[in-house]
Amino acid sequence: MPSRNNSIEGKLPFGSPHTHFNGLGSDAAATLAMVAGDLALIIDDSGKIIDLTANPREFPEAQQWLGRDWLDTVSIESRAKVMEMLANARKGVTQHWRQVNQVTADGEVPVRFVVVRLGEGGGSIAFGRDMRDAAALQQRVLQAQQSLERDYLRLRQLEARYRMLFDQSVEPVLIVDAEAFRIREANRAAHQMFHARNGSLQGGKLTALFTKPAREHLIAFLGSALVSPGVMPIEAEVVDSTEPVMLSASGFRERGGQFLLIRLSGANSAVEQNSGATLRVIEEMPDAFVLTDARMIIQAANPAFVELVSAATADQLRGRPLGDFLGRPGIDLDLIDSQLAKHDIARNVSTVVGARDGFDGEPVELSAVRTNDDQPSYGFVIRPIGRRLRDLPATTDAPRSVEQLTDLVGRMSLRDIVRESTDLIERLCIEAALEYTSNNRASAAEILGLSRQSLYSKLHRYGLGNMVDSVDE
Template sequence: MPARNNSIEGKLPFGSADSHFDKLDAGAAAKLAMVAGDLALIIDDTGKIVDITANPREFPDAKQWLGKDWLDTVSIESRPKVMEMLANARKGVTQHWRQVNQVTSEGDVPVRFVVVKLGQGSGSIALGRDMRDAAALQQRVLQAQQSLERDYLRLRQLEARYRMLFDQSVEPVLIVDAETFRIREANRAAHQLFHARNGMLQGGKLTALFGRPAREHLIAFLGSALVSPGIMPIEAEPIDGGEPVMLSASGFRERGGQFLLVRLAGASGTAEHNSGATLRVIEAMPDAFVLTDSRMIIQSANPAFVELVSAASVDQLRGRPLGDFVGRPGIDLDLIDGQLAKHDIARNVSTVVGARDGFDGEPVELSAVRTSDEQPSYGFVIRPIGRRLRDLPATTDAPRSVEQLTELVGRMSLRDIVRESTDLIERLCIEAALEYTSNNRASAAEILGLSRQSLYSKLHRYGLGNMADNLDA
């Protein structure tokens, strides 16, 4: 909304105002005053409001201002403005639009007023325009501007952090234009790798940093990296004849363009670093890990496995069969060996550790993998699950189906599985007899060849007591 600093100055005057307004009657003048502003106040020479026109929905307190001094209806900070406008009206000075806060029951309402003298001894009229919509718009603009400033500051901070991490990274990194292969950005480590001064790599072509025999292969690799994020790194020899480097790349889009993030590392140093890191991770992992040969003779193990089998050190375990510590004799490891020979992998096999005479062993979960070398090696990851099983709610229910019985293979001995299957058959027969005799216990006991007391005992044993309470005697 354009600011109206002056209501008369700078405007073209009417060419013949007398002929147009000479016959203006009171009704027409009142209409002009009503349409000229959202609020119009008739002020006498003492500054008192003697008449008013306003929309009662917008100014519900307007009628209460009648008979009051205008100064008493505005906020304290607006009173000097009102006094100045009334004084200028009495002097006949050209009026300016001034914003005044009218006090209402709903709070201060911003209104822009201009005061016009009606005539000698006739007081003045104050024409006002409601500025609440404009104030709300200004508030939204201010909030939007503040939000933009916060976002801009956040982006500047992110850019500063990105720049610091990018420059201080020990890994050489390049940002490359995917179409021209020109280097947009290169960190300090990349300049050191190619023996270039800081800032010299920007603008040059990535392919120019490597020997001609490797360039075609490099271009094909960069093109594949744009469409396949999982492409394996390649090795390339720099043009200065230095040590070969390994390149890995991934594509991304920015401002409608395609770019490549190229990471570089020494070919031999990377493998050594990764191998050492892998060994350190295996040593520190909380799950037990053990490496065996194809005969399942222990070659190495991490501290977690040494602790799991209660050994003094890993040297005490080397050369011993894994079966001395893991699995039930003749069952678990033979099954795992068969799975590895067929699939090269075994997942989440339930077995035990430390089983011996008089002790069933600690339940564990085992996963294994077999290498594809001429002399294969086996790797086992073993995780104790005894605590997990103890946390499960206790249950005395027998298995209810053949599928549940077969799930016990590998978790229980054959003797225990046979006992569970016998209980299952007994329960199924009792349920069938009760159904055949329409839930008559006496008849069910007779066709099963049992006494009624023996039938009652088995009903309670298999958790069928609730059913028995509703049976007919």
């Protein structure tokens, strides 16, 4: 590729070249030729390479070019450039840098050459500069540009899909600047809800769409939505409308600014009224309530549960496993999960809250339900039972049984006493497991680590096989 930046055309000439270069010897001239480029070729008038200088690490085949026509050492596409440069040198025409591909064992190497005439009958010298680093840089720049173009096209496609979904959504949606509460985007459904002309909501104040008594509560709600993703929706009264709307919001950042995605829906439909009443009842109920996903990750909790687990706010609990607060590790929640998977409900299960660091936890009783959605959720109602347990009379069956065993010393061998002790402990454990699982034999076998057949055999052995209200599934 021609380049005039490194030619002699237009450059200020030396003021007295004869003074400085008249005494230039062959050694000094050779040194200048060696430092002028990465490769220098001495070409005779017939176009043959009669001498050269090059770095053998960069051009290991250079010595093999001696005695060959320069045209034979370059690619076919570069031969016309070589012929033109040699012809211009013989005519004394000002030369410019031209890129030529030298053929090597590793492939074609791009080299920029300029040819200078050495004098009448002295041939010419071709100064070359290795362009491999520049070519690699250009390739990287090209790849980066292509990657940017692909990303830009992908973003344009995503933007087009977002715009189509945003405009065609039947749910009213607003995008609002979090600082000034000005509407940046509003879809068609939002314009229809506020009885506004398409495009007229953009740039307006969000608070102006609602009545004055509702604005202060609305601003506080939007501020909470910026710092907490789980704020419950609120009702707000719309200007010039007797029907309030249900408003939910979530914050996000874009280009260094904060914005709110606001979703609106009618609040006076029967379903929404019942839903709102249900949420208020759950918030106010004295028993603890917690909602989890199928992995028992907490999604929501009422104030009673927050107080039960000694947390500051419900936001601290959201996203954490329920097992961090409820149940004995590896027992209770696994049992509850298996019961919910089989029956979709679990009733009056005894467990503990806050069992950690050697503390046995506070006894509680819970009931749970599982929804049958594509992505099921679990709801837990939990109530403390510590006072109830303290009011129950203490049992004396176990101590009497132990005393009976110690009375056998002297009348039976130690082996027989150990066998009797084992049977007693086994029976007590089976009775405790059945009581814990509300006589669910399958669950009792699971927490005891027995197969169902083994449990049934032991039940008959200890006379427990006819216990009433037993459940196998």
